[in-house]
Amino acid sequence: MGNLGGMTCEEAMRSLAAYLDNELAAGAEQSVRQHLELCRSCYSRAEFERRLKFELRKLGKDEVPVGFEQRVRHLLQSFTASADTVPKDH
Amino acid sequence: MNERSDECAWFQQAVLDVLPELVGTARRLARNREDAEDLVAEAITRAWVNRATLKERERFTGWIIRILTNLFLSQRRSEGNHPHEALEVDEDFSLYERLHQPFLLWWSTPEQEFLDRLLREDLIRAIEVLPEPFRMVVLMADVEGQSYGEIAESLCVPIGTVRSRLARGRGLLQRALWEHACDAGLRSESPERRPSSHG
Numbered sequence: 001m002g003n004l005g006g007m008t009c010e011e012a013m014r015s016l017a018a019y020l021d022n023e024l025a026a027g028a029e030q031s032v033r034q035h036l037e038l039c040r041s042c043y044s045r046a047e048f049e050r051r052l053k054f055e056l057r058k059l060g061k062d063e064v065p066v067g068f069e070q071r072v073r074h075l076l077q078s079f080t081a082s083a084d085t086v087p088k089d090h
Numbered sequence: 091m092n093e094r095s096d097e098c099a100w101f102q103q104a105v106l107d108v109l110p111e112l113v114g115t116a117r118r119l120a121r122n123r124e125d126a127e128d129l130v131a132e133a134i135t136r137a138w139v140n141r142a143t144l145k146e147r148e149r150f151t152g153w154i155i156r157i158l159t160n161l162f163l164s165q166r167r168s169e170g171n172h173p174h175e176a177l178e179v180d181e182d183f184s185l186y187e188r189l190h191q192p193f194l195l196w197w198s199t200p201e202q203e204f205l206d207r208l209l210r211e212d213l214i215r216a217i218e219v220l221p222e223p224f225r226m227v228v229l230m231a232d233v234e235g236q237s238y239g240e241i242a243e244s245l246c247v248p249i250g251t252v253r254s255r256l257a258r259g260r261g262l263l264q265r266a267l268w269e270h271a272c273d274a275g276l277r278s279e280s281p282e283r284r285p286s287s288h289g
Contacts, residue, residue, distance in 0.1 A: 017253075017256065021237075045190070052205060059210065060115050060118065062110060065113075072109060073106075076102040076134070
């Protein structure tokens with residue numbers, strides 16, 4: 001595939017990770033976006049990487065065990081108790 | 091309700107709202123449940139003590155996740171582990187290039203089907219086997235959603251190092267997923283490298 005949207009496939013793929021991570025400067029970000037709009041092959045690759053990233057992002061959230069939630073609630077209550085004992089003008 | 095009790099109530103609710111994220115992130119970092127729970131409890135305590143440094147309440151989630159991650163890094167360093175010391179790994183493996191079949195009809199997408207079949211446990215296992223320096227940047231960027239700048243600051247390395255570790259870490263992760271898929275029979279092809287079909 002040739003030059004699409006002002007960049008080649010090789011250039012677009014070199015910037016793909018930073019593009020998907022929102023780490024490109026505005027001009028470069030626009031160039032990659034334009035290339036992906038025009039190049040089916042690179043778009044397909046970008047969608048795959050985006051989906052994999054999305055699946056990884058979901059790993060950052062787990063069900064909270066009931067016992068641990070109770071532990072956290074007790075911890076938070078201890079902050080409230082200690083805050084209540086501090087005079088207002090301190 | 092006075093200002094202090096209002097602050098306490100807000101902090102309590104904010105922590106409870108973000109608890110699934112704290113638990114998930116801590117488990118991915120610590121790799122065992124008990125250590126993860128201790129890490130979360132310690133991070134919440136530090137967040138409470140340092141709550142004055144939170145400038146915007148809307149940024150609470152990212153702020154407390156960074157506290158948790160930095161606490162983990164600090165504990166690892168004090169134990170003599172150095173997650174910032176990278177291994178020399180040359181890895182540019184692309185799962186997409188292994189899966190993509192350019193001559194299939196347009197509605198057939200084996201790479202998307204592969205992701206559909208992938209289990210949460212497969213991803214967790216693939217991350218857990220990464221060498222520590224790569225595991226950390228992949229977790230921080232892809233699981234926690236931190237920026238390159240934030241990761242560089244936490245790991246005390248230049249942003250260029252974050253970029254290269256991330257590229258290699260993602261390559262290793264994709265290779266681990268591919269090998270697991272072959273072992274599990276999700277793919278019949280050998281994990282030997284084949285020439286890129288992209289271009």
